[in-house]
Amino acid sequence: MTDRDRYQRQMILPGFGLDTQEKLLAAKVLIIGVGGLGCPALQYLVGAGVGYIGIMDADKISLSNLHRQLLFTESDIGLLKVSQAAAKMRLLNADVTIETYPFHIDQSNALAIISKYDLIIDATDNFPAKYLINDACLVLNKPYVFGAVSRYEGQVAVFNLDTSSNPIQYRDLFPEAPKPGEVPSCAEAGVIGVLPGIIGAMQAAEAIKIITGIGTPLYGRLYHYNLLLAQGFEIEISANEKVFEMNERIFLENCYEENEDEMDIPEITVSEFNRMRVLPEVYVLDVRERHEYPSIDFSDAQIPMSELQAKMHEIPEKEICIICHQGIRSVYAAQQISKKRNLKVYSVKGGLTAYFK
């Protein structure tokens, strides 16, 4: 089997010949996050013949990944995502060199790794990583393809594609990262499996366009996709008037960690919670959004995280046990309450997921 056979279907496309295919084979792409977005992006880039691909993720495969990370199978559970993904992708296309980074991106490794690549795909699932990737790409003048999902909706955009002093970047949309808990994660908000498949494939498409020069990249535009309505909505991005200053020194001194300067909140186990919740001086507060399941009958009140600031005064002078879906938002809610009210607050570790286990 020759290369010509493998890529024949795309090489016969108008505007896509042998020289275009060679651009893909010469390209180096780093995919950060090998989850719902990263798996489909990786598969399409390997299929298309991108010559050198780095994949970065510290996580191991779990059963709850499989509904959307179709690269993995049940026998992969418990194994490292990057190792399994690399093994499978080498079987798909031996032309492609896969480099694995079995750890999370952080300030100490980002610049050294990103500098080895031509293009970055942000397939991460949290704001600290997204801001860190944005800033590192600015420092190194690397274009990157942003993707993110929330329940039935997704966003895609290309950032930092021009070399001007003020390229379009993620901070033009949202200059500062939301506080932890302000926006629920996939684990908390839920996501339908096919959605990151669509968004991750779009990220791969943008990467291929940027590498080969075909078409018009999604630069300076944010594309929003609503799966339930089967509707796209595109917004032209306005750059911040003030040039956002970013260089290696600022990047290394910046703080990307969540929970910085936040107080420690005592976490209680489910059995401790069960003992406490029946006591008259204990008040059980559910901070999930109203649409979240399952409904529970042992909470004294439900104040969704999004309404907490406005309803802070409704919380009585009791010991407060806060519960949410996974025990992430409840810690954040407890911090918010502790700041405003002088109350004893506890977060139920693992949330309702642990409770119903």
Added chain:
Amino acid sequence: MAITVYFFGSLVDITGQSKKELNSFSDTDALNLLLQKDYPTLISTKYFIAVNQQMIKTNHELNNGDIVALMPPFSGG
């Protein structure tokens, strides 16, 4: 003709709708103020505003038939 406001992501939960028709408003500041009065949670929520699919950074005049979008950040992957 009125002004159509589209809500995305978590803003749909806050406002209980993905689309709202409003009678004419002079500008986006006035519109945003009214929305925050009707849905106080919006005050502590991050989003940007676009008028006719162009992101705006400062107050923007509104005309009948304009489409306003409120877009929050997503981080899932």
